[in-house]
Amino acid sequence: MRLKQLALLAGFAFVAAQAGPAVGPAQAGTPDDTLIMAKNIDDIIVLDPAEVFEFTGGEVIANIYDRVMMFEAEDLTTLVGGAAESYTISDDGKTITLKLRPNQVFHSGNKMTAADMAFSLRRVIKLNKTPAFIFTQFGWDADNVDSLVTAPDDETVVLKLNSDLSPALALNALSAGVGAVIDMKLVMSHEVDGDLGYEWLKTHSAGSGPYSLKTYRANEIVILEANPNYRHGEPAMKRIILRHVPEAAAQRLLIEKGDVDMARDLTPDLIKGLEGNMDVVIANDPKAALVYMAANQAHPILGNAKVNEAIRYIVDYEGMVNSFLAGQFKIHQAFWPSGLWASYDETPFSLDLDKARALLAEAGYPGGGFKIRIDTLTKSPYPEIAQSVQQSLSKIGVESQITLAEGKTLWPMYRARKHELIVAQWSPDYVDPHSNADAFAHNPDNRLEASLTGKVAWRTSFFNPEINAMTEAGAAEIDPVKREQIYLKLQKRMQEIGPFTIMFQKSEQTALRSNVKGYVSGANFDLVFYRTITK
């Protein structure tokens, strides 16, 4: 008994002593040459540029690989050459000749040649993963890509477009993650069973960008190391560490204590709580993600164009943006986000219940009198948006029931066309208006068998030949001025007759320690630059 108690005390004392000086080195925060970021990284599946299509993975590979064409941190709105130095376009617009930027070296030490660039582009087609559609739309497939994408010499790559798409579109597409130039020799040295290095590249890197991948453990950590030979100069931060911290409140505590330099996922209420803290700065960067509602056109009532118009007038845009969406969303009502070339920034819709009632009556439902289902995600702020819509709908006599689901349960339903009114989010795959036009407006084949599940227009059974023609014209137009006009017209027309109620554009709020400078976060999800950060 005596002994037991003594042993217990000794045990506690031992443990307490170990815990003693609670933190490890650098009591005063993080090391000067390392940037530590608290972020939820569980959306990463792989780190192979031919397969990555989600946010965190996209951001990470954007800092590991140089792409053929790029939007640079110094000027986010102008497309410039990345791994390619310059390009020429043939008169018929069907051939693009790229000149490789000289003296580029991969992290492995291998010199970059045109063969690497051609290999990287062909590999995307051959592996045929989710983002391959960005290139297959040029008419490239596994059989013809070896002859359509060629490297006649060490400095030149020739791309032959086998479709009606404008070369301007192709160049923009080359700035997407699939345009990353991969170290062919390194990747092929790890090839297994003809997989083009696929298994290996899931968790390794083979790039020439500002950082290389040192460590990746799923749901735990990503560590990047600076590339001293990067063409824009060695980055100031020698190491970038992405720490998986799934709880936003925990992220806030970490940044308040200075144990991380950046917190990426803080919610509006947590950010409010940081007001007045002199050590933390909140950066507000507009993003290209849109929150919208889609009304299933196959539904007997929702398929009515007047009903769709009515829905656009029952959303309390201002009310939401001034209350629970404050700081992280702004009103935007066209399918191409504001801040990007060819965006249509007119916002003709506002909360107008009388107009909505009149439209419903015109549609044949005076006083409403029907019931619909609103489907959306369980994650905030979607339930709150759905509730606001539900309230407004009830005021014009439309009853609605909200069902919430996780993304992995909601998307299958959406893709199977089983939704009624769905509230969802959409981010462009690459920085060209065709990326969203293709999704929202273009639906060449509305049959169920066509299964064009990648297009929200198909999912919501929206089929309009006039709109289809406009979208195709925009994609094919070579003259940039004319092209812009087409997209502005298209967005306006979609606002008038489309099934979508586009509501908000997202804005990302990042909490940074006050000594962290130079963080650049552009509109698209992967236009995030670590190399410009200094402390």
Add this chain to the structure above:
Amino acid sequence: MVGGNSTKVSGAGESPSRHPLATRFASFTKAVAKPANVLFTILITFVGLTAITFIIGRVMPADPVLAIVGDRASKDVYEAMYLKLGLDKPLLQQYWIYLTNVVQGDFGKSIMTTRPVLDDLITYFPATLELASVATLVGILVGVPMGVAAAVRQGRLTDHIVRIIGLFGYSVPIFWLGLVALLIFYAKLGWLPGPGRIEVYYDGIVAPTTGFILIDSAMQGEWEIFRNAVSHLILPSAMLATFALAYIARMTRSFMLDQLNQEYIITARVKGLSETAVIWRHAFRNVLIQLITIIGLTYASLLEGSVLTETIFAWPGIGQYITKSLFNADMNAVIGGTVVVGIGFVGINMLSDVLYRLVDPRARR
């Protein structure tokens, strides 16, 4: 001596007319039956667990293909993955394929991590085991004495305090407790480190031989990392320990009260034994069997991994692994995790059996 019956029983109770071979056979089957019994239990548990989880996975509305290829995938990409996952085959055939792979040690690949599920389990389970073990230990070391003290001083201040602590530990939501604890001990006071298993700068220094950072760092002589790991362990295990402690204290108290009200206790006191001997040598020893069951259950339930604690403290354990996999309809990972937890339960059950025998002579027969 107790009961004083006049009926006499001679010898070992076996009739001398029984054939010696029959006796031999009887004891042989008994000896074999025990481990065979155990093996059979394990097998049934395993098959039952996997079958049920498998069926649940296939009828859930979440789509595992979408989890891999993403929402934007075109039809051909989707179908290629659908076939690759073998989802086009009938359910029974899928299950059979799965079972045959498992007996060869292949638990399939995880969608989230794209690694073999076995590798994932080996990485994540030790983290949970560390937490669960420390929490249970604290639960025992603190909860048992608390329960005994409350029973002995029933109705008095000690009892009330223990019961309130028990109620608190049982009813307070653990995520709230965790965040408040982080706020106080990490953010405000700075006594303990924040979320995570160790500081990020130590990443990669200690080779993960066993997966237990405490053991690995000690084995490799990295004492700074050992201390850091211990300090990171304190808050999350304290969270789980409050829960374990509350339950164990309450049950100990109730068992002890049962014992202390019995006649033999009065006899012992009348005989002049010291209070300590009465409580610990007599009452407590009779409580041990039930206590072992309770502790075993608590340990096993902690081994499932507490996804809430793991989320708040960014602890890469099996709770968050199974939960995330469930949301991704990643059934290979879910079944793998379920099997591991199932093995844990069975193991703890067997261990409890052994302990019973040690503690209670009557169970040795």
